[in-house]
Amino acid sequence: MVTELSTLRQLEAESIHIFREAAAEFRKPVLLFSGGKDSAVLLHLARKTFYPERPPMPLLHIDTTWKFREMIAFRDACARDGGFALLVHTNEDGLARGINPFDHSAALYTQVMKTEALKQALDKHGFDAAIAGARRDEEKSRAKERIFSLRSQAHRWDPKSQRPELWRLFNCQLQAGETMRVFPLSNWTEFDVWLYIHTENIAVVPLYFAAERLVIERGGALFVMDDDRYRLNPGEAPLRRRVRFRTLGCYPLTAAVESDATTPAEVIRETISAGMSERRGRLIDQDPANSFEGMKQDGYF
Amino acid sequence: MAESTGPEDRVFGDLLRRETQKGTLRFMTCGSVDDGKSTLLGRLLFEADALHSDQLAALHSDSGRFGTAGTDLDYSLLLDGLEAEREQKITIDVAYRTFATSRRKFVVADTPGHEQYTRNMATAASTADLAVLLVDAERGLLPQTRRHAYIAALLGIRVFVLAVNKMDRVDYAQSVFDRITADFKALAARLKVDEVRSVPVSALNGDNITRASDWTGWYSGPSLLEVLETISAERGAEGPLRLPVQRVVRPDQSFRGYAGTIAQGAVRPGDAVVVQPSGQATTVARIVTFDGDLGAARQGQAVTLALQDETDVSRGDVIAAAADPLEQADQFAVHVVWLDKAPLYPGRAYQVKIGHRTLTGQITELKHRIDVNTFDKHAARHLDCNDIAYGTLSLDRAIAFEPYATCPTLGGFILIDRFSKATVGCGMIEFALWRASTVPWQDLEITKAARATLTGQKPLVLWFTGLSGAGKSTVADAVATRLHGRGRHCYLLDGDNLRHGLNRDLGFRPEDRVENIRRVGEVAKLFVDAGLIVLVSLISPFRNERAMVREMMGTDEFVEIFVDAPLEVCEQRDPKGLYARARAGEIGNFTGIDSPYEPPETPELVLNTVDTTADALADRVLAYYDRELG
Numbered sequence: 001m002v003t004e005l006s007t008l009r010q011l012e013a014e015s016i017h018i019f020r021e022a023a024a025e026f027r028k029p030v031l032l033f034s035g036g037k038d039s040a041v042l043l044h045l046a047r048k049t050f051y052p053e054r055p056p057m058p059l060l061h062i063d064t065t066w067k068f069r070e071m072i073a074f075r076d077a078c079a080r081d082g083g084f085a086l087l088v089h090t091n092e093d094g095l096a097r098g099i100n101p102f103d104h105s106a107a108l109y110t111q112v113m114k115t116e117a118l119k120q121a122l123d124k125h126g127f128d129a130a131i132a133g134a135r136r137d138e139e140k141s142r143a144k145e146r147i148f149s150l151r152s153q154a155h156r157w158d159p160k161s162q163r164p165e166l167w168r169l170f171n172c173q174l175q176a177g178e179t180m181r182v183f184p185l186s187n188w189t190e191f192d193v194w195l196y197i198h199t200e201n202i203a204v205v206p207l208y209f210a211a212e213r214l215v216i217e218r219g220g221a222l223f224v225m226d227d228d229r230y231r232l233n234p235g236e237a238p239l240r241r242r243v244r245f246r247t248l249g250c251y252p253l254t255a256a257v258e259s260d261a262t263t264p265a266e267v268i269r270e271t272i273s274a275g276m277s278e279r280r281g282r283l284i285d286q287d288p289a290n291s292f293e294g295m296k297q298d299g300y301f
Numbered sequence: 302m303a304e305s306t307g308p309e310d311r312v313f314g315d316l317l318r319r320e321t322q323k324g325t326l327r328f329m330t331c332g333s334v335d336d337g338k339s340t341l342l343g344r345l346l347f348e349a350d351a352l353h354s355d356q357l358a359a360l361h362s363d364s365g366r367f368g369t370a371g372t373d374l375d376y377s378l379l380l381d382g383l384e385a386e387r388e389q390k391i392t393i394d395v396a397y398r399t400f401a402t403s404r405r406k407f408v409v410a411d412t413p414g415h416e417q418y419t420r421n422m423a424t425a426a427s428t429a430d431l432a433v434l435l436v437d438a439e440r441g442l443l444p445q446t447r448r449h450a451y452i453a454a455l456l457g458i459r460v461f462v463l464a465v466n467k468m469d470r471v472d473y474a475q476s477v478f479d480r481i482t483a484d485f486k487a488l489a490a491r492l493k494v495d496e497v498r499s500v501p502v503s504a505l506n507g508d509n510i511t512r513a514s515d516w517t518g519w520y521s522g523p524s525l526l527e528v529l530e531t532i533s534a535e536r537g538a539e540g541p542l543r544l545p546v547q548r549v550v551r552p553d554q555s556f557r558g559y560a561g562t563i564a565q566g567a568v569r570p571g572d573a574v575v576v577q578p579s580g581q582a583t584t585v586a587r588i589v590t591f592d593g594d595l596g597a598a599r600q601g602q603a604v605t606l607a608l609q610d611e612t613d614v615s616r617g618d619v620i621a622a623a624a625d626p627l628e629q630a631d632q633f634a635v636h637v638v639w640l641d642k643a644p645l646y647p648g649r650a651y652q653v654k655i656g657h658r659t660l661t662g663q664i665t666e667l668k669h670r671i672d673v674n675t676f677d678k679h680a681a682r683h684l685d686c687n688d689i690a691y692g693t694l695s696l697d698r699a700i701a702f703e704p705y706a707t708c709p710t711l712g713g714f715i716l717i718d719r720f721s722k723a724t725v726g727c728g729m730i731e732f733a734l735w736r737a738s739t740v741p742w743q744d745l746e747i748t749k750a751a752r753a754t755l756t757g758q759k760p761l762v763l764w765f766t767g768l769s770g771a772g773k774s775t776v777a778d779a780v781a782t783r784l785h786g787r788g789r790h791c792y793l794l795d796g797d798n799l800r801h802g803l804n805r806d807l808g809f810r811p812e813d814r815v816e817n818i819r820r821v822g823e824v825a826k827l828f829v830d831a832g833l834i835v836l837v838s839l840i841s842p843f844r845n846e847r848a849m850v851r852e853m854m855g856t857d858e859f860v861e862i863f864v865d866a867p868l869e870v871c872e873q874r875d876p877k878g879l880y881a882r883a884r885a886g887e888i889g890n891f892t893g894i895d896s897p898y899e900p901p902e903t904p905e906l907v908l909n910t911v912d913t914t915a916d917a918l919a920d921r922v923l924a925y926y927d928r929e930l931g
Contacts, residue, residue, distance in 0.1 A: 049603075
C-alpha cells in the first residue's frame with residue numbers, strides 16, 4: 001500500500017507541472033518577481049522545475065520606486081544566484097507626473113504605478129504569458145480565478161467569461177493580442193508557503209522577520225519608515241518597535257505587525273495563533289468592498 | 302534556524318513535523334439551488350476554526366448588507382465572492398477554498414446549483430477526490446440532485462458523501478433520513494459509485510457538522526467533518542507506469558531528459574519502459590530532480606527521467622511500463638460535455654488536447670444525448686451548451702491512451718475552438734473503436750504526382766464561396782470554360798447539383814451543411830488526387846469547415862475565392878426564387894436570412910459581382926492561376 005503524498009509535495013508537484021506547461025506552450029513567458037515571500041517560493045520552484053536546465057524565462061520586476069530597499073537588494077541577489085535575466089520596469093510617465101502614495105489615493109497610485117506599469121512592460125517586451133505568485137486564499141475574487149487566466153488585448157480580466165479549467169488540461173491558446181496570466185501557487189495557502197520556506201530552507205527578505213525598526217503608528221497600523229521620504233503628520237513621531245511583515249508591497253502602504261518571530265518556524269507559530277488574514281496589511285484592499293476584484297479586471301495581479 | 306529545546310518548543314516541533322506530513326483531500330460540493338451548499342461550507346469553515354477574525358468581522362458587516370439570514374450570520378457570504386453573485390445571491394462560478402484540521406488539509410470546490418451552469422460542475426468534479434452532495438430533507442432527491450450525481454460520477458468520482466441537510470425542518474426524523482439515504486443508494490448503484498456515506502445535518506444550526514448533534518440520537522456515525530478527515534479516496538496510484546512527457550529537457554549536449562508528472566504507477570532506475578506511440582524500448586537510467594536523483598518515484602510526482610538509450614521522444618509522447626504498454630488508436634467511443642454557447646456539430650473540426658498533445662479531431666457521430674434527469678437516451682444531431690452525449694471522437698493521428706475510468710490524465714480531453722481558442726467542450730474516452738485506422742493504407746503504383754505529370758497541370762481546388770445568388774456558379778462555369786478551352790482537365794462540383802445525388806439525404810440545418818461540405822471536400826480531394834483542377838461552387842457558409850477542407854489539401858492546392866455580393870443584391874437577383882420563399886417562411890435555415898454566412902477572413906481572391914461581369918471576373922481568376930499556380 002502506498003501512502004499519499006503530503007500536501008506540500010502535492011503542491012510542489014502541481015506547481016512544477018504548471019510551470020512546465022507554461023514553458024512548453026507559450027512563445028515568450030516571463031516570471032513576475034516582486035521580492036516577496038511568494039516570489040521567493042516561485043523562484044525556488046522554477047529552479048526545481050527546469051533542473052538541470054536554467055529556467056528559460058527572465059524575471060520582470062515592476063518597480064514603483066516605493067519598494068523597501070531590502071526588497072530591491074534581495075531581488076538583485078535572487079536574479080544573480082538563480083542565473084536569471086532581470087528586467088526592471090517603472091512607469092516613467094507616472095513618475096514624471098509625480099504620482100506617489102502620499103499625495104494620491106492608494107487606488108490611483110496602484111493603478112498608475114503598478115497596473116499601468118505592468119501593462120507597459122508586457123507590451124514593450126511582447127510577453128505572451130506572465131507567471132506570478134498569486135494564491136486563491138489571498139482574497140475572495142482570487143478564489144475564482146483560473147490557474148491559466150486569460151487577459152484581453154487591453155489586459156483586462158473578465159470573470160464572467162473565464163475558460164472552464166478541467167483536470168490539468170490547460171488551454172494555453174491565444175488569439176492575436178491576448179495574453180495569459182499563470183498562477184502556479186493558486187492552491188497554496190499562506191501557511192503552506194511558510195511551511196515550505198521552513199522545510200526547503202528558502203531565503204526570504206529579512207523584513208519578514210522581527211527586528212527593531214523605526215515605525216510610525218497611523219490609524220492603528222504600524223508603518224516602517226524605510227527612507228526619509230516618509231511624511232510625518234503633525235504630532236507624529238517615529239517609534240522603535242520590534243516588528244515584521246506578513247506581506248510586502250510599497251512601504252508607505254504596507255503595515256507591519258509587532259512580533260518576536262525571527263525564523264520561518266517562529267513565523268508559523270505566530271501565524272497559527274494569529275487571527276488576521278494576510279492582505280489586511282495592504283491598504284489598497286481596504287477601499288470599498290471588493291475593490292480588489294475591480295483592480296483585477298483592470299489588469300492588476 | 303536555531304533548534305528549540307524547551308518542552309513547549311518540542312510540542313511545536315512535533316506539530317511542525319506533522320504539518321509537513323499532512324495530506325490533502327480535494328472535494329466538491331453539489332446540490333440543488335437553496336439546498337444550502339454555501340451555508341454548509343461557510344459553517345464548516347466557521348466550525349473548523351478556519352476563519353480569521355477580520356474575515357469574521359467582514360462577515361458580520363456583510364451579513365447586514367447582503368444577507369438573507371436576518372440578523373444571524375449568513376455563512377454563504379463567505380463563499381459567494383464576486384460582486385455580481387452577491388447581487389444575484391447565487392454562486393455563479395466555481396469557488397475554491399482551503400481549510401485544514403489537525404488531520405488533513407481540504408480544498409473545496411463550491412459549485413453552482415442551477416441548471417445552466419453544468420460546465421462549472423464538470424470543472425470542479427474533474428479535480429475532486431470525492432463529492433459532498435447536499436439534499437434538502439424536506440424535498441428529498443430532486444431532478445437536479447440526480448443531474449449533479451450523474452455529472453460527478455461521469456467525471457469519475459467514485460465516493461459520495463450525502464449530507465441530508467435541513468434536518469431541523471423535519472424534526473430530525475430518522476425515517477426521513479433513512480428514506481433519502483436509500484433513494485440515493487439506489488441512484489448511486491446505477492452510477493457505479495463505489496462508496497456512499499450519509500450524514501444527517503443542519504448547516505444552519507451546526508448539527509453533525511463537526512460534532513454529534515443532540516437531536517439525532519438515532520445516528521451513531523461520524524460528523525461530516527470526521528468523515529472528510531478519515532475517508533480514503535485517492536485514485537490512480539496502482540497500475541503500470543504512465544508518464545506523459547511534458548517537456549524535453551536538454552540544457553547541453555551531455556544531458557537529455559524527459560520531464561512530466563507521473564499519471565499512474567511508479568518508476569525506478571533500471572525499469573524497462575517503452576516510448577509511445579513510436580514503440581521504442583529502453584530502460585530508465587536516472588530519476589533526476591533538483592534535490593538529487595531518486596531511487597523511486599510514484600503517481601503524482603513531477604520528475605525528469607533520463608533514459609538508457611538514445612531515444613527520440615517529444616512532448617506528448619507517453620513513457621510506459623514495457624510489460625504493459627498503452628493501447629493506441631485514433632477513434633474512440635467517448636462521453637462529451639458541451640460547454641459553449643455555439644452548438645457542437647458532428648464532423649466539425651476542433652483542436653483536441655489530451656495529455657500533453659494537441660491534435661485536430663472531430664466528434665464524427667453522436668449516438669445519443671443523455672437526459673441527466675431521467676438518464677433517458679435521445680437522438681441528437683447537434684449539442685447545445687450543457688448537453689451531455691455519447692459518440693465517436695476521431696483524431697487525425699493515433700495516440701497512446703487509457704480509458705478515462707482507468708487513468709483520467711490519459712483518457713480525458715478538452716475541445717478547443719480553432720478560431721476563438723475558447724475551451725468549448727470536454728470528454729472522456731470509454732474505449733477505442735477499430736475502424737478506418739485498422740485498415741492499412743494501400744500504397745498504389747501510380748501516384749498523384751505521376752497522374753499530374755500526365756495531365757501536365759498542377760491539380761488544385763478553386764473553392765467559390767458566397768451567398769445564394771452571389772454568382773458563384775456563373776463565374777465558376779466561365780472559369781471552367783476557359784480552362785477547358787486551354788486544354789486543362791477540370792471538373793466543376795456544383796452544390797445544387799450534388800444535392801440531387803451524393804448529398805440527397807442532407808437538409809439545410811447547420812449540422813447538414815457541415816456534413817455537406819465535408820463530403821464535397823472529400824470528393825474534391827479525390828479529384829485533385831486524380832490530377833484534375835476542381836472548381837467547387839458551394840455556399841459553404843462556415844469558416845470552420847472551409848478551413849477543414851483547406852487542411853485536407855496539400856500546400857497551394859486550395860484557393861478560396863469569395864464571391865462577394867451584398868445580401869440585398871442577391872435577394873433582388875433571386876435567380877431561383879429562393880429568397881422570396883425564405884422570406885415567406887416556406888424554406889427554413891436559409892443562408893443570409895435565418896442562417897449565418899461567415900465571410901472568409903483571408904481568401905486568396907475576392908470577386909465583387911455587383912459592378913463587374915462574370916467574364917471579367919473569370920479572367921481575373923485565370924490571371925491569378927497563371928501568376929501563382931500555372
